[in-house]
Amino acid sequence: MxxxxxxxxxxxxxxxxxxxxxxxxxxxxxxxxxxxxxxxxxxxxxxxxxxxxxxxxxxxxxxxxxxxxxxxxxxxxxxxxxxxxxxxxxxxxxxxxxxxxxxxxxxxxxxxxxxxxxxxxxxxxxxxxxxxxxxxxxxxxxxxxxxxxxxxxxxxxxxxxxxxxxxxxxxxxxxxxxxxxxxxxxxxxxxxxxxxxxxxxxxxxxxxxxxxxxxxxxxxxxxxxxxxxxxxxxxxxxxxxxxxxxxxxxxxxxxxxxxxxxxxxxxxxxxxxxxxxxxxxxxxxxxxxxxxxxxxxxxxxxxxxxxxxxxxxxxxxxxxxxxxxxxRIRGTPYTRSADVAELLKQPSLQGAILMGDPDTVLDAFNYYVDNPVWMMREGRFGEFSRLIKNSRSDLTLDDVVSDARRLHRSTGRPVVYLSTTNLDRYERAKLKYMFHNVLTVTPENKARFLASMGFVARLRPALSGESYDVYVYPATSAPKGAVLGLDPDGKNSRVQK
Incomplete structure (x- = not known):
C-alpha cells in the first residue's frame, strides 16, 4: 500500500x-x-x-x-x-x-x-x-x-x-x-x-x-x-x-x-x-x-x-x-502517473499542458499534479474524461501535433503528450485503444510527429498497463540533462540527472 x-x-x-x-x-x-x-x-x-x-x-x-x-x-x-x-x-x-x-x-x-x-x-x-x-x-x-x-x-x-x-x-x-x-x-x-x-x-x-x-x-x-x-x-x-x-x-x-x-x-x-x-x-x-x-x-x-x-x-x-x-520486488509501479508527475517538475516543463491518448489515462493525474489537462478526443480542458460516442474516435499523429501546436500558440505553455504506445514499433498501423478509439500511424505522419515533438522519456513497464512514452511540444522544451528511461534489464526506470 x-x-x-x-x-x-x-x-x-x-x-x-x-x-x-x-x-x-x-x-x-x-x-x-x-x-x-x-x-x-x-x-x-x-x-x-x-x-x-x-x-x-x-x-x-x-x-x-x-x-x-x-x-x-x-x-x-x-x-x-x-x-x-x-x-x-x-x-x-x-x-x-x-x-x-x-x-x-x-x-x-x-x-x-x-x-x-x-x-x-x-x-x-x-x-x-x-x-x-x-x-x-x-x-x-x-x-x-x-x-x-x-x-x-x-x-x-x-x-x-x-x-x-x-x-x-x-x-x-x-x-x-x-x-x-x-x-x-x-x-x-x-x-x-x-x-x-x-x-x-x-x-x-x-x-x-x-x-x-x-x-x-x-x-x-x-x-x-x-x-x-x-x-x-x-x-x-x-x-x-x-x-x-x-x-x-x-x-x-x-x-x-x-x-x-x-x-x-x-x-x-x-x-x-x-x-x-x-x-x-x-x-x-x-x-x-x-x-x-x-x-x-x-x-x-x-x-x-x-x-x-x-x-x-x-x-x-x-x-x-x-x-x-x-x-514490488522488481520496482515496477502499478502505473507510471507518479513518474510523469516527477517529470513535470523539470523547469522547462513546469505549467505544461498535459494531453495523452486515450483521454482516460489522464484521469490519474489530478492526484499528483495541478497542470491543465487537455482531453484531445473530446476537444476540451477537463479534470476527467467523458467516454462519449460523439468524440473524435479516429485520430492520426498529425492531429496530435496540430492540437499541441494550437495549445502552445494560444497559451504559450509547453504541451506534454503521453503515448501509451511505443511508436518505435510501428511504421504503418491502426492502433486500437479502448472504447473504439483508433490512432492511425503512417511513415509520413510519424516523421512529421517526430520532427515536431521532443522525446522526453520512456516510462515502461507498469503493472496496470499505464506506461508511457513522453513527448513535448515544442521540441526545444525537452529537459536538458534529465532522462527517464529503461534500466539495462528493461524492467524499471529511474531519473538520471
Whole structure:
C-alpha cells in the first residue's frame, strides 16, 4: 500500500467526489457516471473531516481491512479457505490496496452472511441489501439475489407466519428503494461510449449468446476464459443440497453473464464478486440458513465436485497474488502517473499542458499534479474524461501535433503528450485503444510527429498497463540533462540527472 501508485479510475472517483460546492452538486456531477453514490459520499465525507488527498487510500484500506477482518475472525470456514481468501489477488490487493468501490460490496456481503440468522426477520436485512445495491452495479444484481434467497427460504418454511411475510415485504420495499437509487444515479449514462454495442441489438438471440459468450463476462480472472466460465458455474454445485442457495447462485451467474455481455464487459474486480457471493451463501448455509435437502449419493457427489472446484478457483487467485508481489520486488509501479508527475517538475516543463491518448489515462493525474489537462478526443480542458460516442474516435499523429501546436500558440505553455504506445514499433498501423478509439500511424505522419515533438522519456513497464512514452511540444522544451528511461534489464526506470 505504501508504494501503490494510483490508477486512472481510482483518482477519477476522488475527483468526482470533491467536485461541486456541496454534496447536491457533487451528486449532479456524478449522475450518469456509471456507479452508485455510496463510494463518492464516503470519500467526500472523509475529505470534509481531513482535507487531504490521502483519504483515498485510507478509506479504501479501512473498508478492505474490515471486510477481510470480518471474514477471518467470524466466518465458519476452515483455516485453509480463510487463508486462500486473505492471501489472494483480490483479498490482499484488488479489494484493499486498489482504492475502488468494490471492497464496500465485499464488506456488505460478508456482513449479510455474518448477521443473517439474526436479521433475516428484521428490516436490517433490507437495509443491508439496499446498501449493497449502491456499492456498484453488478452488486445491485447480487443484492436482488440475496432477496431471492430469502424469498425461497421463507416459501419453503411451512412454519412461516404472516408476520414473517410482512417483514419480507417491508425488506423488499427497502431493497427496491436501494435499487431505484442506484438506477437513477447511473442512468442515463453520459459515458455512452463505454456501453456495449450489444445493448442496441436486444433480442432472444442476444440473451442466448450472452450465456455462451466468453469474451465479455468472466474472461479476465484466468488465461482461459472458457475454462473460467466452466469453473465459475461448476462451483455453484457446491450448494446443490440447499435449494434457496442453489437457485440464488444460478440466477446470479446467469444475470451477471447477461449484464457483462449486454451492458459493459467485466474486469477482474467485477468477476471476483461472484466467488465472494458464493462464499457468503455458504456462510449462511453453514449457519443453518436456506432449506437443506435430503442427502443422496448423486447430490453428495455433485456437492464434492463443486466444493473442490470452488477451492481450486480460490487457489488460482492466491497464485495470482505473486503478480503484484513480483512487481514490488522488481520496482515496477502499478502505473507510471507518479513518474510523469516527477517529470513535470523539470523547469522547462513546469505549467505544461498535459494531453495523452486515450483521454482516460489522464484521469490519474489530478492526484499528483495541478497542470491543465487537455482531453484531445473530446476537444476540451477537463479534470476527467467523458467516454462519449460523439468524440473524435479516429485520430492520426498529425492531429496530435496540430492540437499541441494550437495549445502552445494560444497559451504559450509547453504541451506534454503521453503515448501509451511505443511508436518505435510501428511504421504503418491502426492502433486500437479502448472504447473504439483508433490512432492511425503512417511513415509520413510519424516523421512529421517526430520532427515536431521532443522525446522526453520512456516510462515502461507498469503493472496496470499505464506506461508511457513522453513527448513535448515544442521540441526545444525537452529537459536538458534529465532522462527517464529503461534500466539495462528493461524492467524499471529511474531519473538520471
Amino acid at each position: 505504501t508504494d501503490h501508485v494510483f490508477w486512472r479510475d481510482e483518482v477519477r472517483a476522488l475527483t468526482l467526489a470533491l467536485s461541486g460546492d456541496n454534496t447536491i452538486e457533487m451528486l449532479r456531477n456524478l449522475h450518469g457516471e456509471g456507479h452508485p453514490a455510496l463510494w463518492y459520499l464516503l470519500l467526500r465525507a472523509a475529505h470534509w473531516v481531513a482535507p487531504y488527498r490521502e483519504v483515498l487510500p485510507f478509506v479504501s484500506a479501512l473498508v478492505g481491512f474490515a471486510a477481510m477482518g470480518l471474514f477471518a475472525l467470524y466466518s465458519p470456514f476452515r483455516l485453509a479457505i480463510i487463508g486462500l481468501v486473505l492471501f489472494s489477488f483480490y483479498g490482499a490487493f484488488e479489494y484493499v490496496v486498489v482504492a475502488r468501490n468494490y471492497d464496500i460490496a465485499v464488506l456488505v456481503m460478508f456482513l449479510i452472511a455474518a448477521l443473517y440468522d439474526r436479521i433475516k426477520n428484521s428490516i436490517w436485512l433490507g437495509l443491508l441489501i439496499a446498501l449493497l445495491a449502491n456499492t456498484n452495479v453488478p452488486s445491485c444484481i447480487l443484492a436482488g439475489c440475496f432477496l431471492l434467497f430469502r424469498f425461497i427460504e421463507l416459501y419453503s418454511d411451512k412454519s412461516a407466519e404472516r408476520s414473517d411475510w410482512v417483514r419480507f415485504f417491508a425488506n423488499s420495499v427497502i431493497a427496491a428503494i436501494g435499487a431505484w437509487l442506484c438506477f437513477i444515479t447511473v442512468y442515463p449514462p453520459f459515458n455512452d461510449g463505454a456501453v456495449s454495442s450489444n445493448l442496441d441489438t436486444l433480442s432472444l438471440a442476444t440473451f442466448g449468446r450472452a450465456l455462451v459468450d466468453t469474451e465479455h463476462g468472466f474472461h479476465v480472472a484466468s488465461s482461459s476464459p472458457l475454462l473460467l466460465n466452466i469453473v465459475m458455474f461448476v462451483s455453484i454445485l457446491s450448494l446443490v443440497r440447499n435449494r434457496p442457495a442453489l437457485v440464488a447462485a444460478i440466477v446470479a451467474f446467469v444475470a451477471l453473464k447477461q449484464f457483462y455481455y449486454i451492458v459493459y464487459p467485466s474486469d477482474y474486480r467485477h468477476e471476483m464478486l461472484f466467488p465472494i457471493y458464493l462464499l457468503s451463501l455458504h456462510w449462511i448455509v453453514i449457519k443453518g440458513g436456506g432449506e437443506p435437502l435430503p442427502e443422496r449419493h448423486w447430490t453428495k457427489s455433485m456437492e464434492v465436485v463443486g466444493a473442490w472446484t470452488l477451492a481450486c478457483l480460490l487457489l488460482a487467485q492466491t497464485v495470482r497474488l505473486t503478480f503484484p508481489i513480483e512487481g
